[in-house]
Amino acid sequence: MSTRLALVGCGAVTQAVYVPLLSRRRELFEVTAVCDLSRTHADAVGERLGVTRRYTSLADMLEAGGFDAVVMLASGSHGEPVRQALAAGYAVLCEKPLALTEAEVAALPEGRLMVGYMKQYDPAVRRAEEILAELGGAGVIRSVEVTVLHPSGESQLAFANLAQARDVDVEPLRAAENAILDRALGERASAELRSVYSVALGSICHDLSLLRRFTGSPVAVDHVENWGGSPGSIEISGPLPVVGRYSIRWHYLEDYPAYRETVAVHHDKGTLELAFPAPYLMNAPTVLTVVSGAESRNEYRDVTEAFETQLLAFHAFVTSGKPPLTDAAGALEDIVTAQRIAARYAVQHDLVLGGEAGER
Structure with a gap:
């Protein structure tokens, strides 16, 4: 249909x-x-x-x-x-x-x-979920460690020959976005606090979505740091909901040669490591490396496009009601985590925080 x-x-x-x-x-x-x-x-x-x-x-x-x-x-x-x-x-x-x-x-x-x-629909991610379930689930995880090397959007999309638009006044759009950020963080929130929050919901949310699949959303945020300019580099860490800890290190590197993201799940018997390519390259495989006993290493890769699988899931949702991997409740969990990130950063750096995040 x-x-x-x-x-x-x-x-x-x-x-x-x-x-x-x-x-x-x-x-x-x-x-x-x-x-x-x-x-x-x-x-x-x-x-x-x-x-x-x-x-x-x-x-x-x-x-x-x-x-x-x-x-x-x-x-x-x-x-x-x-x-x-x-x-x-x-x-x-x-x-x-x-x-x-x-x-x-x-x-x-x-x-x-x-x-x-x-990324939730990436075949390598789905395979990692299956292996983790076979190992015993979230209870066997010691840590989840994420590293993102993020070049400029322009460099990532240079191949795409995009149509450029200069027929929209962006100032009202920025004002409207800032008004929403005021409700999230308070009108007196600093530019650096707004930047950390925006990166959390604009990019790091992909990693939060993977944590939701592997372990459930983080229950707390213990530490947040930001350095190297705006957005610069951001480091986040805290406890996982069952056992173990997570750490996320996100670096904006404008001239870095290519986007790279790694997610390593260390568990009682080895490691599951996912290496993601640039998201805009169609059918470029994510590589899952499975490290187990006696230094055994196996690689899994599949060129099935994650965006395409997501579209197929939407078709099934519309035509037959098959539930999606993330609905409004899952998205809300990421918003709450992002607000906890902002709240922890504000506390560590003695910054003014209001809005919804001020209640976290």
């Missing part, structure tokens, strides 16, 4: 990832509408997908209808546009982060919502 989709947000991830994937899975998806604040972006994506119904207003698109589901791909907080789409009765796939505040999630109506964390 083909699902008719409306795409909201026609920027980098849409052009580099979703357009190619939807173009090759036309037996399952038909894009019937696209929407972006930029007419340039909407036209670029509309041309590539053969879509004539192009909007610069979400309200106009939702009122016109003609689709079964909405894929929310715009940047920033998605709380309000997702609320509008759910209220209009559409199923929604929302790219992370779902929102920046708990209040935005609480305001969402009942409906069919899937939150996209594509």
Whole structure:
């Protein structure tokens, strides 16, 4: 059964990832509408997908209808546009982060919502989950150690020949985003505190989503440090919910040659290590290295694209009701963890903190 989709947000991830994937899975998806604040972006994506119904207003698109589901791909907080789409009765796939505040999630109506964390659908991650379950689950983990080397977005997407838009005034968008951050962190929150929080929900949330799959969300945040500029480098650590500890080291390295992310799960009998490539490179395999007794090392890799598997899961969710790996509750757990990160950083550095995070 083909699902008719409306795409909201026609920027980098849409052009580099979703357009190619939807173009090759036309037996399952038909894009019937696209929407972006930029007419340039909407036209670029509309041309590539053969879509004539192009909007610069979400309200106009939702009122016109003609689709079964909405894929929310715009940047920033998605709380309000997702609320509008759910209220209009559409199923929604929302790219992370779902929102920046708990209040935005609480305001969402009942409906069919899937939150996209594509790494959860990576075949190497699913295999690691299976192996961990065979070993005894979260109770055998000693530590989870994450390292992210993050070059500039421009360098990661240089290959994609993206359409550039200069027909949108970004200042009102920044003001609206800052207003939401005010509710999350308080109006007096410093620029560095806002940067740490934004990185936590914009990038580190992928690693939080993996922790949710492997161990459950962290129960606390013991230590947070930020150095080397803004966003610079961020270090986070604390206890896992069952046993053991986690550590995350995230480094923005503008001129680093290529994105690299490693997640090592050390357990009683060895290590499961995942090495992720740049997320925008289609069908580039994540490598799972399994280290066990007597120095045995085995590698697992699969070129199945995680973004594509996520889309297939959304199709199953819309057509047959199969639950997604992350819904609003899972996304809310990541927001709470990000606010705990901000709260710990504020305490360590004697920074003013208010809003929702001030209550953590």
